[in-house]
Amino acid sequence: MIPDDLLYTKTHEWVRMEDDEAVVGITHFAQSQLGDLTFVELPKVGDTVTAGEEMGSVESVKAASEIYSPVDGEVVAVNEELADTPEAINEDPYGEGWMVRVRVTGGQPSDGLLTPEEYAELLEE
Amino acid sequence: MRTIFAKSVPGRAGTLPDAPAAPAAAHLPQDLLRPAAPRLPEVSELDVMRHVSELSRRNFGVDTNFYPLGSCTMKYNPRFMEYVASLDGFTKLHPLMAQLRGAGHFTQGALEVLYETERLLCEITGMAAFTLHPMAGAHGELTGVMCIAAYHRDKGNHKTKVICPDSAHGTNPATAALAGYDVVNIASVDGMIDPEHLENALDDDVAAVMMTCPNTLGLFEHHLDRIVALTHAKDALLYYDGANLNAILGKMRVGDVGFDVVHLNLHKTFATPHGAGGPGAGPVGVAERLAPFLPISRVVKLKDGRFFLDYDYPKSIGYMAPFYGNFGVVLKAYAYILRQGREGLTRVSEYAVLNANYMRKRLESHVEIPYDRICMHEFVASAVAQAKRGVKALDVAKALLDKGHHAPTVYFPLIVKECLMFEPTETESRETLDRFVDDLIDILTLAESDPAALQHAPHTTPVGRLDETKAARDMILTDDA
Amino acid sequence: MPYIPHTPEQTQEMLKVVGVASLEALFQDIPASMRPRSFNLPDGMSEHAVCARLEELARANKTDVISFLGGGFYDHHIPAIVDALSSRGEFLTAYTPYQAEASQGSLQAIFEYQTAVCRLLDMDCANASVYDGGSALFEACMMAVRATKRSRLVVDECLSPIYRTMLATYTTNLQLELVTVPHGGGVSNVQALVDAMDDRTAAMVVQNPTFFGTIHDYTALFAQAKAKGVVSVLAAYPVLQSILKTPGQMGADVAVAEGQSLGLPLSFGGPYLGIMTCSRDLVRQMPGRIVGRTVDHQGRTGYVLTLQAREQHIRRAKATSNICSNQALCAFRAYVTLCVLGPQGLARMAEDAVDKAHYAATRLAALPGVRLLADAPFGNEFAVVLPKNAHEVVDKCASRGLVPGFPLGGYYAGMEHVLLVACTEKTSREQIGHLAEMVGGML
Structure with missing residues (x-):
């Protein structure tokens, strides 16, 4: 459950680069640890986000977790569907469960993102 | 069980105070008053008594059940207080x-x-x-x-x-x-x-x-x-x-x-x-x-x-x-x-600690006690072994409800996996502790032979396990939502 | 050994099971150097002796006085059924309903309480209570701070000085700016409140009736707040709320109340009840426990604590609040009171109190040199300006068995002559006659 066309963070977000934009969500592992999600809080379109800093949060019945932005940039789109169907993140974390689309400053993701192999190693630990 | 609002009958009065000599409108301008009365239940005093008495039968308290909830010190509450x-x-x-x-x-x-x-x-x-x-x-x-x-x-x-x-x-x-x-x-x-x-x-x-x-x-x-x-x-x-x-x-x-x-x-x-x-x-x-x-x-x-x-x-x-x-x-x-005085308060701690250690000792060969040494007034057990067979700490807790005991604290402290935390307090008798431990041992034994039997407990309570995810997603927080 | 059931034989047997020789051996982890330097408490007493001692202390308080004290805390009648039901051990001796299946009674009662206070205040959502009206106001302000990400609180000086001092204390370490807008002679200065709200303002806080007893319609003020992105917070009085225009109708975002008037004795300051309600879009900012309705696996309706991920036991340092224990049994008493009085009973209580306060105001204002502080509508409480120091008048009256109200000099500069007078449905016209005669005789 670690798609090999994505980049990852140590805090269990994934990033798909599409030209100078990054699509961001949380990984299969993250959603499985949290359990059935009940609420998602996301930034607004136009907000500036910074790599490694909080940009939102997700909640299940027994847990809550912050979402950290993997990149620097400006939010250009938010998955509004998640407000009503947070379960999409459980069911399809890399597809329907995407969270935000960020126009990345400088067009490139910052250093320090993990490759699929590196992320798999992290989960092994 | 229906809510008290569902039992409301328009025009039925409860316990009414005397009518005022003059209505509020005699003293206050209309635009400061509420246009319609609040939709509180219109029920008789007996309706309230029956409804709330029925609610009370759907509750565990220290008065009705052993309540070894760790960290909460659920001891007997003497009534002279x-x-x-x-x-x-x-x-x-x-x-x-x-x-x-x-x-x-x-x-x-x-x-x-x-x-x-x-x-x-x-x-x-x-x-x-x-x-x-x-x-x-x-x-x-x-x-x-x-x-x-x-x-x-x-x-x-x-x-x-x-x-x-x-x-x-x-x-x-x-x-x-x-x-x-x-x-x-x-x-x-x-x-x-x-x-x-x-x-x-x-x-x-x-x-x-x-x-x-x-x-x-x-x-x-x-x-x-x-x-x-x-x-x-x-x-x-x-x-x-x-x-x-x-x-x-x-x-x-x-x-x-x-x-x-x-x-x-x-x-x-x-x-x-x-x-x-x-x-x-x-x-x-x-x-x-x-x-x-x-x-x-x-x-x-x-x-x-x-x-x-x-x-x-x-x-x-x-x-x-x-x-x-x-x-x-x-x-x-x-x-x-x-x-209690000086002597009484000292005894409180001595017997709270004795009861906890007695329970711990009686349980230690049946469930993992991660820190198995003399404890103070409470101790933790871990249901990690049971969880591997599909019976989690939560299942054990729910099964205890079926035996008429309140559950221990579960999943706290966070540093112990599948944590069950027991605090019996000093006011419980040896007989109560024994009955509880015997029932818990039965549950742990069942966890080995028939884990599935525990996964849907409790069965004897007014409702079974409730869908907490639905509650959080639907957010029905009042009878009007 | 009161409340310890062990016989000496059982104690010995249990020690043997544990594998220690004595009770003292159970405390071997506490080194000698850490043992108490003293534990000089009195000997224990029998139940009878303790009760006799406390009865003696109770008698040392003088409660057989005629009192017109209020200030947000009122002597309303408590229906006898409230004590009967709240003393049931199934509620009294239960813990927070974390084990939902064993706590449906508490949970449904809280759910019905939430429904009742929402209907009373005309708001969408309520929590299961916080400590009191003052801590509820603080939590309301923090909801606003989180929701707006702003840091300025605008507070009407007509808000109870008790709550304003609590707000000042609670916000000491939080980098929040607390701005108090002076009252306009016992009423809110609405224009000044509007002017005080800027783009850094998180919350604007008013009280209805005000601390002076005056009644407002804050609809326009709340609309101005909304336009400026400010959260409107209203502190209400539950009994009068049965007849007054509601926080919801006025457009308040958060409505809180001191719930003492609903079935809780004055009891020298507590335990009381912080009622907390809000609009639906703010519910995730609301602290404390909240009960929601759901179903079990067989489709049976049941109740659970919900939205717990906001709370300290899950979110720890990032929780909406540190609150854990609340005032659940007080909320239960309020719930029973609201049910047994019903809409008609609560409105009678309110209207009778208002009627008597107006009679008292008429009688006092007829005395030479006495006038009402504000020429404004009021409920069951009002402020009068006396021709002399109100503290002196109160002291003299009190020594003769009547407390004519609360002197405001200690709370508001320049109000040494102002007396705050409250009535409830329990106040009699005869008592009001005594009040007027006694105060008149002092002037």
């Missing part, structure tokens, strides 16, 4: 009466209760001064940490952090944040605060170290003297979370060993009822150097034996409560302390 708090001379006393200069003598009995309770709590804990204002344990924490902040500010110290161990109650970090501090967590080693971890985390920015002793694993901290010395060496203060005071009455006084601030939960150690979530009371005791910062008012005894409320403490943090705290709760705890 309720009688004491219901005396007219207390219930009819308006709190502003004490603030009238000429009517101070109207409240002498109440002020004496406050004064005497503070003195008794000082002697029980070895602290120099107490305030009774905090209205719950977490409220006491906030009061205590605000006193700590005021102390550092007064000294010119610039402190930004509070240290909590990873076994701490969630209220500790939440309180530190509410008092403006950053929270630093330190990892426990062998269930204890590790002096080296603490030393590494203790820099000059640390305002306080918050700890619970015995800790939430039910263990007495082995390195307490080191912790005290390390903390004070950085001019940080040591905070004692009194949730577990029931373990050490008469055996250790937190003031004697170097704690600077302590909050007590009167609804735990001092037997005032929990009331399905409150009210509690969280008095705070401090060392001499922190006394100037306690909230106002303070109760003072004059040379002539009279009591009065003193507001003249310029360094005080201010007002934590509208008046003098949850007075009705304080009254009950005062009565409890008088009833």
